Amino acid sequence: MDAVLLLKALVLGLVEGLTEFLPISSTGHLIIAAQLLDFNDDKGKVFDIVIQSGAMLAVIWEYRARFFGALANVTHDAAARRFLLNLVVAFLPAAVLGLAFGSMIKAHLFHAVPVAIAFVAGGLLILFVERRRHRARIESVDDMRWPDALKVGFAQAFALIPGTSRSGATIVGGMLFGLSRRVATEFSFFLAVPTLMAAGAYDLYKHRALFSMADTPVFAVGLVVSFVSAFVVIRWLVRYVATHDFTAFAWYRIVFGVVVLATAYSGLVTWAR
Numbered sequence: 578m579d580a581v582l583l584l585k586a587l588v589l590g591l592v593e594g595l596t597e598f599l600p601i602s603s604t605g606h607l608i609i610a611a612q613l614l615d616f617n618d619d620k621g622k623v624f625d626i627v628i629q630s631g632a633m634l635a636v637i638w639e640y641r642a643r644f645f646g647a648l649a650n651v652t653h654d655a656a657a658r659r660f661l662l663n664l665v666v667a668f669l670p671a672a673v674l675g676l677a678f679g680s681m682i683k684a685h686l687f688h689a690v691p692v693a694i695a696f697v698a699g700g701l702l703i704l705f706v707e708r709r710r711h712r713a714r715i716e717s718v719d720d721m722r723w724p725d726a727l728k729v730g731f732a733q734a735f736a737l738i739p740g741t742s743r744s745g746a747t748i749v750g751g752m753l754f755g756l757s758r759r760v761a762t763e764f765s766f767f768l769a770v771p772t773l774m775a776a777g778a779y780d781l782y783k784h785r786a787l788f789s790m791a792d793t794p795v796f797a798v799g800l801v802v803s804f805v806s807a808f809v810v811i812r813w814l815v816r817y818v819a820t821h822d823f824t825a826f827a828w829y830r831i832v833f834g835v836v837v838l839a840t841a842y843s844g845l846v847t848w849a850r
Contacts, residue, residue, distance in 0.1 A: 583798055585614045590628045590799035594806025597632040598766060598814060600703060600745030600826045601833075605692040608739060609837065612689060612849055623787050626780045627796045631803030633773040636766050638804075639811050644770070656719055660767075666723045667730035667747075667764075668771040674734045675776070687739050689848035690841050695740025696834030703827035706749050713757035718764055721756070728754040729764060733772065740834075743772065748823070758818045766811060 592610050596603040607625055611617040616624070637644060647657040685691070715721055732750020736743035744765045751761030840846040 582795055585616050586624070586795045586799040587802050588614065589616065589624065590631065590802030591806050593625070593628040593799075594632055594635070594803040594808075595810055597629065597803075597807055598636075598744050598769070598810050600699075600742050600748055600823055601830055602692070602696065602699070602736075602740050602742035602745065603629070603632070604736075605696060605740035605742070608687055608692050609689055617849070619784065619787055620792070623781070623784045624792075624796060624799055626777050626784075628799040628803040629773050630777050631800040632807035633770055633777070635804050635807035635811060636769050639808060640766065643767075659722070660719070662723055663718075663721050663726035663764075664767060664771055667726040667733065667768050668775070670727070670730040670734040671737060671772060672775060675737055678737065682737055682739070689837055691738075692740035693834040693837035693841070695738055696830045696837070699741055699745055700827040700830030700834065703745065703749055703823050703830070706752060707822045707824050707827065711752055711758070712755070713752075713760070714755040715760055716757050718760055718767070721760070721764065725754060725756070726764075729756070729761075729768070733768065742830075743769070745823075745826075758822070759815070762814060762818050 589607065589610060592606050593603050596606045608617070611621050611625070643660075647654075647660045650657040651661060686695075715725060729747055729751050732754075733743060733747045735741050735750075736746040747765040747768055748758075748761045751764060752758060756764065837848070841848050
């Protein structure tokens with residue numbers, strides 16, 4: 578197996594794991610990193626699906642008691658049914674809009690410059706939200722009702738635009754709709770499971786012909802690195818939001834986006850269009 582290819586898999590797995598649950602857009606980082614590493618062909622797109630699955634598995638493992646408890650008690654526990662219903666309701670907007678517009682979005686927006694613009698716009702939005710007085714009316718995920726989940730689901734749908742950030746959209750949207758910072762963050766983790774699972778299954782089915790046993794070591798490295806790094810980020814972020822806001826991530830997004838735009842328009846880097 579090509580050692581350089583394995584190194585690329587390690588780097589991209591690390592990028593996915595570190596960015597999937599932070600409000601800085603894992604998809605945007607992967608688009609840019611994959612182009613810099615020259616790993617953005619059709620096989621690279623399948624690889625992205627695999628490493629996103631690694632991040633999703635990290636959430637399932639960290640919150641296994643919550644997920645399995647809800648599934649086991651769904652027939653006789655109202656709180657368990659409400660939790661699962663909220664996930665389904667929140668998942669639907671992105672699922673429906675993704676099926677309707679996903680191909681068009683990938684054809685026109687999955688490039689470095691549109692991603693960079695979304696980075697800057699998302700950073701400015703986070704700054705705006707953080708400067709508002711945030712009055713939380715929901716202090717626990719268990720207190721959410723389906724209308725709350727639906728609002729967060731529509732916020733998540735904005736993440737169909739690459740560079741927006743799925744976690745950023747759900748967290749910021751949740752805060753705007755009255756969730757506490759911690760609840761918005763935790764619900765973003767939970768919502769990642771059905772969202773990434775459905776998106777991954779759909780893309781894997783579409784690209785099933787590209788799979789080969791020869792790619793197993795590369796995919797395995799990316800998946801494991803993504804799982805481990807995402808697991809570390811999940812635990813860190815829950816502690817972080819207890820005492821910090823998201824302003825630092827907003828400025829990171831703005832600076833990152835401006836750098837990509839500057840390199841594109843100066844000709845320093847020839848980004849694919």
